Every structure is written in C-alpha cells, then in structure tokens.
Amino acid sequence: MTGNGEAVQTRRARQYALCTFALAYDKATDGAEGVFDQALTNGLAAIVAHTWPGKEKDRKTGRILQARLLLDVIKENTGGTGRIPHDPDAPIADDAEAGGPFGFLRTYTDVDLVTLHDALTVTQAIRHARDVEGDDAGMPLTEDHLKALTALDWHPALRSINDVHVDRDWERDGHSNDVEIDRARRYHDALDEEEIERRRDLDYEAMVLVTKDDIGTTVDDCPVCGAIAFVAREHDGLRGAVGIGHCWVCSYERTAYVAERELISDLLRRAAE
Numbered sequence: 001m002t003g004n005g006e007a008v009q010t011r012r013a014r015q016y017a018l019c020t021f022a023l024a025y026d027k028a029t030d031g032a033e034g035v036f037d038q039a040l041t042n043g044l045a046a047i048v049a050h051t052w053p054g055k056e057k058d059r060k061t062g063r064i065l066q067a068r069l070l071l072d073v074i075k076e077n078t079g080g081t082g083r084i085p086h087d088p089d090a091p092i093a094d095d096a097e098a099g100g101p102f103g104f105l106r107t108y109t110d111v112d113l114v115t116l117h118d119a120l121t122v123t124q125a126i127r128h129a130r131d132v133e134g135d136d137a138g139m140p141l142t143e144d145h146l147k148a149l150t151a152l153d154w155h156p157a158l159r160s161i162n163d164v165h166v167d168r169d170w171e172r173d174g175h176s177n178d179v180e181i182d183r184a185r186r187y188h189d190a191l192d193e194e195e196i197e198r199r200r201d202l203d204y205e206a207m208v209l210v211t212k213d214d215i216g217t218t219v220d221d222c223p224v225c226g227a228i229a230f231v232a233r234e235h236d237g238l239r240g241a242v243g244i245g246h247c248w249v250c251s252y253e254r255t256a257y258v259a260e261r262e263l264i265s266d267l268l269r270r271a272a273e
C-alpha cells in the first residue's frame with residue numbers, strides 16, 4: 001500500500017472510531033442515523049480496502065461504495081458468512097487457537113451482515129421520514145445495531161476506538177480540573193481578608209517538612225491563589241516534577257491525573273518551541 005493509501009486508511013479508521021464512539025459511548029442521538037452511516041461506511045471501506053484492495057471503490061467512477069454495497073462485497077467474497085481474515089494471505093485459525101472469541105490472537109473478524117443491513121434500512125427509513133415530516137424521530141438504532149458496528153473494531157485495519165477513549169478521558173480530566181479551579185476560587189473569595197492573610201503567612205515548609213520527617217513532600221506556589229502553600233505529598237509518576245496534593249490556603253486539589261496531564265502538556269510545549 002502506498003504512503004497516501006495508508007493515510008487514507010488511517011483517516012477512515014479515525015472517522016469510524018469517532019462516529020462509533022459518539023453513538024455507542026456518548027449515546028449521541030442527534031443525527032444518529034447520519035453518524036451511523038458515516039461510521040459504517042468508513043469502517044467497511046477500511047476493511048474491504050485492506051482485504052481486497054480496489055473493491056471498496058466503484059469501478060467506473062472510482063468513488064467509495066455506499067455502506068450497503070460494501071456489505072454486498074463482503075458477502076460475495078466470504079461466501080455469505082461475513083467472516084474476514086485479518087491477513088488476506090493466511091488461513092483462518094479456529095476460535096480456540098485464537099484465545100477465544102475475543103482473543104487478541106484471533107485471525108478473523110465476523111461482520112454481522114444481517115444486523116448491519118437492517119441498521120441501514122432503519123436509519124434510511126428515519127432519514128426519509130424526517131425529510132417528509134421535518135421533525136426529529138429520535139434514536140432509531142438498537143443495542144444490537146451498535147454492537148455489530150462496534151465489533152468491526154476487532155479488524156486490524158480499524159482497532160481505533162480505544163484511541164478515542166484515551167483522547168476523551170484526556171479532555172474530561174482537563175475539564176474537571178477547570179471545574180476544580182473555579183470551585184477553589186469561589187472558596188478563596190468567600191474567606192475574609194484577615195483569614196486569607198493569616199493562612200498566607202504560615203510557613204508551610206516548616207510545618208510539613210520539619211515536623212513530619214517526610215522527605216518526599218514539597219511546598220510550591222498554588223496555581224489558583226498564588227500562595228506558597230501547595231502541599232504535595234506525592235508527585236506525577238513520570239518525572240516526579242508536578243505535585244499532587246492541596247493548597248492549604250484556597251483548598252485547590254490537584255489529582256494524579258491532572259499532574260500527569262500538566263507534565264505531558266509542558267513537555268509537548270517545550271518540544272514545540
């Protein structure tokens with residue numbers, strides 16, 4: 001496969017994963033039928049191009065086939081079973097050798113032709129109804145439809161849903177830290193001036209480093225209120241550079257996830273400069 005072909009395959013896998021994730025994990029319902037079609041078309045195109053290069057396209061126009069036609073290609077080339085070998089040149093091993101139906105050593109992916117065909121029929125009916133009536137018909141897809149879509153990810157041309165999970169967790173950690181910063185600011189603003197002064201003037205290093213014989217603890221500037229009061233009893237697991245703990249003035253808490261995230265963002269920023 002050419003370099004460009006690989007880029008196309010990577011883009012298909014990413015599109016498949018983003019759309020499938022939105023439906024199966026984020027439980028998206030707005031425009032679900034369009035998202036499903038996009039997920040399925042990209043997923044099937046990647047699998048067909050990997051297994052039978054060229055058959056993902058219309059012979060005359062060179063355009064990528066619609067999902068329904070891609071299912072037909074798979075049906076024709078697998079004798080109607082939908083069982084696709086991961087290596088087109090190697091034989092399919094049985095389940096037991098592959099470590100069971102969900103083993104990573106498995107040598108094939110089963111495409112549930114009937115269920116996916118049914119899903120396309122359902123979503124197209126909804127799309128048609130919406131065009132006619134102009135209202136939102138809700139989520140037309142069943143758990144079985146989504147399961148059949150998600151199962152395509154076993155194929156080595158895809159295997160991309162997990163990457164989306166990691167990206168989304170990353171976004172969520174960032175979001176929850178923003179919420180925590182806001183909470184700590186409100187708490188800080190609720191304290192009266194005298195109390196803030198009293199807390200800022202305390203010598204936290206002396207308190208935690210001298211009295212508790214604890215060599216790992218550090219006291220740093222708080223990113224929220226600026227006091228030298230961020231007491232970290234632990235640090236990120238990668239470099240030990242970012243503290244995990246609490247500010248003893250404003251109560252801001254930095255979790256282990258946020259600490260690692262900040263370290264990695266910092267490394268990326270430095271690498272870019």
Ligand SMILES: [Zn+2]
Nearest residue numbers: 222225247250
């Ligand atoms: Zn603080």
